[in-house]
Amino acid sequence: MLDPIVNFVTRIFQWIGRLIGLLIGIILWPFMWVGRWYGQRGLILKAVGAVIVLTLVGMYGYFFYVTQFWSNFNPDYPAELAQARESTGAGDPVSSAAGATGQPAQSCKPSAIAGTTADLVDFNVNQNAWISSMVVSKLGLFGIEWRNTPFFDNKAAFQLGINQVMRRTTTELVDTLGRVRGTSQIDQNLQDARTALAWSETAWYIGLRGPTRPTPSVYREAIAKLRAFNSSLEKCGATFDARADNLMQFLDRIAGDIGSTSDILRQRIEISDAGWFDMRADDRFWFAYGQLYAYYGILVAARSDFAAIIAERNLTALWTRMEGQLRASLDVQPWIISNGNESSAFFPSHLATMGFNLLQVRSNIVELRSVLDR
Structure with a gap:
């Protein structure tokens, strides 16, 4: 009675084995052809080929390393700033040691928002390699973009999420926070920082129009300009309109930024419920995670810069709750991202979880905004 079933199952596995063998053969055939061709060449051509192969192996090996190991990744990175909270806001006069004349030297409190922004850009391009502009990232997997594969794209998406926040923050620093009522002269350091961060995220040394500047070198200029702004502010030579x-x-x-990202997640959830096999789910997840990671630091910094306003409007409890929810959302770090049906017992929906965290944070921000508007 069981023989037909056993035979059927055996045939199924045989076909699966043949299919796997066929796929492996298709993948290995170009390499076998190149190997036969290479074996028939002269010594000089073989040497040149060997150098090219070793260079590619080295480049891909380095690419594998920098995409899999995240230097100084720490969801608690704003902890030191949170512990050093004061009642004064950014740009307010602070006490300082006496100068050469015996009088207290003029000093103002620097902006924690500008400082945290500089630190996050530094984290992206100095403490870690900027993935999106690396030539191997552009080459992809045999010409297929990494984001369309399950490999080597999570860190790039995470960095791009942080960078989205940096662009938004520098825009606000230029347009409103770094000038008096939006009518005074724009601070040149902040303007230069915004311009630098608007640079293409995928620029290499050579672009479609010829030689160009790679993304990391331009972003490093933004770090210098943001810190120059804070140095000027500390000397009371710049403005922070708190x-x-x-x-x-x-x-x-x-x-608005968080709401836009949650809508992107919703669209992906509606398009696909392939579970572990959705190749684009990890991009969406880690981009959103990068945004939350950056906004956690920026909002902790905003509490420092707007300390007087937050105390005056009795926002401390609400702000503390928002920070707690932001930090809790950063504990969601699955090894493999699944975009399954939300009612599935075997294919969880990590995108739905991230979307819920985004909307929860957004709800707290909207509540803070409504209290400020009273």
């Missing part, structure tokens, strides 16, 4: 309406507008922009 008013309630500016904070309200900043929160509006952040809420």
